[in-house]
Amino acid sequence: MNHYLNEIIMTIKNSKLDKIVLDARINAEKRTMGYREQALKMYPWVCGRCARTFSRENLQLLEVHHKNHNHDYNPTDGSNWELLCTYCHENEHSRVKDSAGRSAAQNPESLATFNPFADLKNILKK
Structure with missing residues (x-):
């Protein structure tokens, strides 16, 4: 009985693999179009x-x-x-x-102006 079940399982696995391959071929054909x-x-x-x-x-x-x-x-x-x-x-x-999908021309004030290293020299002296 185990042998019979193994054959059924292999048939199901093979049919799943066949479906995957067929789907891949169909999708490839759609992409070419x-x-x-x-x-x-x-x-x-x-x-x-x-x-x-x-x-x-x-x-x-x-x-x-x-x-x-x-x-x-x-x-x-x-x-x-x-x-x-x-x-x-x-x-x-x-x-x-x-x-974020915003145009710089539409919202120029949103452009970054912060410089995190502006005062680095003075910070390192301390």
Whole structure:
């Protein structure tokens, strides 16, 4: 009887594994239909800001930037996309918003002005 139970358990485990593999393949197919894959097929693998070129080995460092910052606006002609390297993409978003989602231009008094080391020399003399 233990042998029979072991066979049932192995069948269930195998069917779970088959489902996981099938789900992974379906998700991969969906991703290839996504805007990143479309943009990578449409544009040369070059950062639109620093002009760094990419190959298959480092392609994960090339990201799709939405020009109007609306990730839901993805026209099939690619007019809202540009390819940027990770560093330029991060720089683009940090220029527009801070970590709380506020624009520095909208709230200039919120910029940091405190200098914790301003009086360090006098403190160390004591």
